Amino acid sequence: MLSSMSSPIPGALLLCIDLQDIFLKAMPDAGRLSSRCEFAIEAARLLGIPVAFTEQVPQKLGPTAPQFLKAAAGGTRRKPQQLAKNTFSALADDGIRETLLEKHKVEHLILCGIETPICVYQTALDAINSDLQVTLLTDCLSARRPDDAREALAALIRLGAYALPSETIFYSVVGTTEHPAFKDYTKLVKKYST
Amino acid sequence: MLSSMSSPIPGALLLCIDLQDIFLKAMPDAGRLSSRCEFAIEAARLLGIPVAFTEQVPQKLGPTAPQFLKAAAGGTRRKPQQLAKNTFSALADDGIRETLLEKHKVEHLILCGIETPICVYQTALDAINSDLQVTLLTDCLSARRPDDAREALAALIRLGAYALPSETIFYSVVGTTEHPAFKDYTKLVKKYST
Amino acid sequence: MLSSMSSPIPGALLLCIDLQDIFLKAMPDAGRLSSRCEFAIEAARLLGIPVAFTEQVPQKLGPTAPQFLKAAAGGTRRKPQQLAKNTFSALADDGIRETLLEKHKVEHLILCGIETPICVYQTALDAINSDLQVTLLTDCLSARRPDDAREALAALIRLGAYALPSETIFYSVVGTTEHPAFKDYTKLVKKYST
Amino acid sequence: MLSSMSSPIPGALLLCIDLQDIFLKAMPDAGRLSSRCEFAIEAARLLGIPVAFTEQVPQKLGPTAPQFLKAAAGGTRRKPQQLAKNTFSALADDGIRETLLEKHKVEHLILCGIETPICVYQTALDAINSDLQVTLLTDCLSARRPDDAREALAALIRLGAYALPSETIFYSVVGTTEHPAFKDYTKLVKKYST
Numbered sequence: 001m002l003s004s005m006s007s008p009i010p011g012a013l014l015l016c017i018d019l020q021d022i023f024l025k026a027m028p029d030a031g032r033l034s035s036r037c038e039f040a041i042e043a044a045r046l047l048g049i050p051v052a053f054t055e056q057v058p059q060k061l062g063p064t065a066p067q068f069l070k071a072a073a074g075g076t077r078r079k080p081q082q083l084a085k086n087t088f089s090a091l092a093d094d095g096i097r098e099t100l101l102e103k104h105k106v107e108h109l110i111l112c113g114i115e116t117p118i119c120v121y122q123t124a125l126d127a128i129n130s131d132l133q134v135t136l137l138t139d140c141l142s143a144r145r146p147d148d149a150r151e152a153l154a155a156l157i158r159l160g161a162y163a164l165p166s167e168t169i170f171y172s173v174v175g176t177t178e179h180p181a182f183k184d185y186t187k188l189v190k191k192y193s194t
Numbered sequence: 195m196l197s198s199m200s201s202p203i204p205g206a207l208l209l210c211i212d213l214q215d216i217f218l219k220a221m222p223d224a225g226r227l228s229s230r231c232e233f234a235i236e237a238a239r240l241l242g243i244p245v246a247f248t249e250q251v252p253q254k255l256g257p258t259a260p261q262f263l264k265a266a267a268g269g270t271r272r273k274p275q276q277l278a279k280n281t282f283s284a285l286a287d288d289g290i291r292e293t294l295l296e297k298h299k300v301e302h303l304i305l306c307g308i309e310t311p312i313c314v315y316q317t318a319l320d321a322i323n324s325d326l327q328v329t330l331l332t333d334c335l336s337a338r339r340p341d342d343a344r345e346a347l348a349a350l351i352r353l354g355a356y357a358l359p360s361e362t363i364f365y366s367v368v369g370t371t372e373h374p375a376f377k378d379y380t381k382l383v384k385k386y387s388t
Numbered sequence: 389m390l391s392s393m394s395s396p397i398p399g400a401l402l403l404c405i406d407l408q409d410i411f412l413k414a415m416p417d418a419g420r421l422s423s424r425c426e427f428a429i430e431a432a433r434l435l436g437i438p439v440a441f442t443e444q445v446p447q448k449l450g451p452t453a454p455q456f457l458k459a460a461a462g463g464t465r466r467k468p469q470q471l472a473k474n475t476f477s478a479l480a481d482d483g484i485r486e487t488l489l490e491k492h493k494v495e496h497l498i499l500c501g502i503e504t505p506i507c508v509y510q511t512a513l514d515a516i517n518s519d520l521q522v523t524l525l526t527d528c529l530s531a532r533r534p535d536d537a538r539e540a541l542a543a544l545i546r547l548g549a550y551a552l553p554s555e556t557i558f559y560s561v562v563g564t565t566e567h568p569a570f571k572d573y574t575k576l577v578k579k580y581s582t
Numbered sequence: 583m584l585s586s587m588s589s590p591i592p593g594a595l596l597l598c599i600d601l602q603d604i605f606l607k608a609m610p611d612a613g614r615l616s617s618r619c620e621f622a623i624e625a626a627r628l629l630g631i632p633v634a635f636t637e638q639v640p641q642k643l644g645p646t647a648p649q650f651l652k653a654a655a656g657g658t659r660r661k662p663q664q665l666a667k668n669t670f671s672a673l674a675d676d677g678i679r680e681t682l683l684e685k686h687k688v689e690h691l692i693l694c695g696i697e698t699p700i701c702v703y704q705t706a707l708d709a710i711n712s713d714l715q716v717t718l719l720t721d722c723l724s725a726r727r728p729d730d731a732r733e734a735l736a737a738l739i740r741l742g743a744y745a746l747p748s749e750t751i752f753y754s755v756v757g758t759t760e761h762p763a764f765k766d767y768t769k770l771v772k773k774y775s776t
Contacts, residue, residue, distance in 0.1 A: 057371055151359050164505075164540065281757060345746060349744065553730035
C-alpha cells in the first residue's frame with residue numbers, strides 16, 4: 001500500500017490527518033473539505049501515490065470517515081493504512097514515525113485534513129524539522145477558526161513548507177493529454193468540481 | 195509570578211499590551227478581542243507560562259480591565275504584574291526593560307493586546323532589535339484601523355517576528371491528549387469558542 | 389513577428405496561454421479576463437514587444453479565440469504565432485521550447501492566460517527552472533477555482549517569478565508623456581477600463 | 583523647507599506623488615485618500631519631517647490640490663516645494679533627482695499619493711535602485727484599479743521597500759506621551775479619524 005517504488009513523485013506519501021466524523025462535523029465547510037479530500041485521495045490512488053490516514057484516539061473518537069477509506073481503496077479490497085495516535089503531531093508518535101520514515105522511506109509528506117492550526121501544523125513542523133519535504137494541499141485543509149488556519153498556513157510556508165492546490169500537484173504529475181490516466185483524471189476533476 | 199523556571203517555553207512571557215478599558219472601547223471588535231485575550235491569559239496560566247500586563251499612563255487612563263487580571267490570577271490571590279509606562283514601546287521604558295530582561299531573564303516575548311500598529315508594533319520592534327524572540331498572537335490583537343493592523347503585522351513578520359494563533363501555540367505546548375492539563379485546556383478552548 | 393531586436397524589453401515575449409473559447413467559457417470572470425488580455429496584447433504590439441499564443445490540442449479544442457488574434461495583428465495582415473501543444477507546460481513541448489529559446493532567443497517570458505494553477509503554473513515553473521525571467525500579468529490570468537489560482541500564483545512568486553499588473557509593466561515601458569506612443573497607449577488604457 | 587537637519591528621521595522626506603485634482607477624481611476612494619494624505623502631511627509638518635510634492639505636467643493638468651498645499655504650509659506663508667515632471671518616476675526627472683538627492687541629501691523617501699501601480703511604483707523602484715530607503719504609507723496610496731495597487735505594493739515590498747501605515751510611522755517618531763508634540767499629534771489623529 002505504502003510502496004513508493006512506482007510513484008510518480010518518488011518518496012512522497014499523501015498523509016490525511018484526522019479525517020474523523022467527530023472533527024469533520026465541527027468544520028464550518030465540512031462538505032467542501034470532504035469533497036476536496038476525496039478528490040485528492042482518488043487522484044493519488046489513480047496516479048500511484050501512496051496514501052495513509054492518521055486517526056486521533058480512534059478507540060474513543062471513531063475511525064476515519066468511510067468516504068475517505070473508500071476513495072483510497074478505489075473499489076479494491078485493499079485496506080488503507082490507518083495510523084492511530086494520541087499526539088497532535090503524527091511524527092511525535094514513535095510508531096507512526098517509524099512506519100513512515102524507516103519502513104516506507106517517506107521523504108516528502110503531502111498533507112491534507114484537519115485542523116490546519118493544530119494537528120496539521122504540528123505534523124508539518126515536525127516533518128520540516130526532520131528534513132522531510134512538506135507540501136500542504138491548500139484546498140484540502142480546514143479548521144474551526146478560518147483566520148487561525150490562514151495564519152498557521154502562512155507560518156508554515158515561511159518555515160519552508162510548500163503550499164499548492166491539489167489540482168496543481170496532480171495536473172503536474174499528469175503533465176500531458178497523452179498520459180495514460182489523463183481521461184480518468186479529468187473525470188475525477190469534473191466529478192469533484194461542484 | 196514571572197518565574198519561567200518551570201515554563202514549557204523556557205524564557206517566554208506573555209506580555210499583554212495596554213488592555214485598558216479606554217482603549218478596548220475604541221476597538222471595532224472589542225468583544226472578540228477581549229474573549230481571545232482572556233483565553234490566551236487563562237491558557238498561559240494553566241500551562242505555566244508567566245503573564246504580565248503593560249498599562250499606558252494608568253494613573254490617568256485607568257488600569258488593565260478586570261477580566262484580564264482575573265484571568266491571570268485564576269482564582270488565586272496572586273496579583274498579576276502590572277507595568278506602567280508612558281512610552282508606546284514597553285521596552286523603551288527603562289523600568290519595564292530591566293524587569294523583563296534583567297530580573298526575569300525573558301528571552302521570548304509572546305505579545306497580545308492593543309493596538310497592533312502602535313504600542314504592539316513598537317514593543318515588538320524593540321524586542322527584535324534587542325535579540326528577543328517575538329511571537330504575535332494573531333487572534334489576540336486589535337486596532338481602531340484594521341487595515342493598518344494588517345500592514346503593521348506583515349511588516350513585523352518581515353522583520354523576523356513569528357505570528358501564530360494562540361490555539362496553535364498552546365496546542366503545541368500540550369502536545370498530546372496524555373498531557374495532565376489536556377482536559378482543562380480543551381475546556382478553555384470550548385469556553386472561548388463562541 | 390517574434391523579433392525582439394527592437395523590443396523595449398530586450399529578450400522578452402508575451403506568451404498567451406491557451407486563450408481558447410472552450411477554456412474561456414469555463415472561467416468565472418471570462419469577460420474581465422478577455423478584456424485584460426486584449427489590453428495586454430494590444431499594448432505589447434503597440435510598444436514593440438513580441439506576442440505568441442499557445443493552444444492546447446487545437447485540432448480538437450479549437451484555436452485561440454479570434455479577439456486575441458485580432459488584437460495581436462492590430463489591423464495588419466501579420467499572422468500571430470500560434471503554438472500547438474498537448475503538454476500542460478508550454479516548455480515541456482520540444483517544438484515550442486526550440487521556437488522560443490533557440491530560434492527567438494527569449495530570455496524573459498511575460499505570461500497571461502488560463503489556467504493559473506495548471507498550464508500557466510507549469511509553464512512558469514519550467515521557465516524558472518530554465519533560468520528564464522518570468523513575469524506574470526496579475527490582471528490577465530484566470531482559473532475555474534479562484535482560490536487555487538491565488539495559491540498557485542503565491543507559490544510561483546516564492547519560486548522567483550515576478551508578478552505585476554499589465555498596466556504597471558506597460559507604463560514602465562512608456563516612462564514619460566514624451567514617449568511617441570504615449571497618446572495611443574493612454575487610449576488603450578481607457579478603451580479597456582470598463 | 584526641505585532641510586532635514588532637525589528632522590526626527592534624518593535624511594527622510596515625505597514625497598507626495600501627483601496629488602492633482604484630475605487624478606484624485608479618478609480614484610474610487612478619493613475622500614479617504616485625501617483625508618489620509620492630509621493627515622500624513624500635517625503630521626510630517628508638525629514633527630519636522632520635510633514635505634515635497636510632485637506634479638505631473640502641471641501646466642496642462644493643474645497643480646497639487648489646494649488642501650494638500652495648505653496642510654503642508656500649516657497656517658504659515660511658507661510655500662511648499664512643488665516639483666513638475668513629465669516622467670512617471672519622479673527620479674527619472676533630472677531636475678527632481680538633483681533637487682532631492684544632491685541639494686537636499688535625501689536618503690529616505692517616504693511616499694504617498696497616486697497611483698500606486700504607476701508613478702508611485704516607478705518612483706519607488708528608481709529610489710530602491712538608487713540605494714535610497716523607501717517607505718510606502720499604506721493608507722495614503724490609491725489607484726483606479728485596487729487589485730493592481732495591491733499587487734504593485736507587494737512587488738515593491740519584495741524588492742526591498744518598507745510599507746507601513748502613516749500612524750505607525752508618526753507614533754514611532756512621537757514615541758512617548760512626554761513628547762512636546764504629543765497632544766497636537768493626537769488631535770491630528772482624531773481630526774482625521776472619520
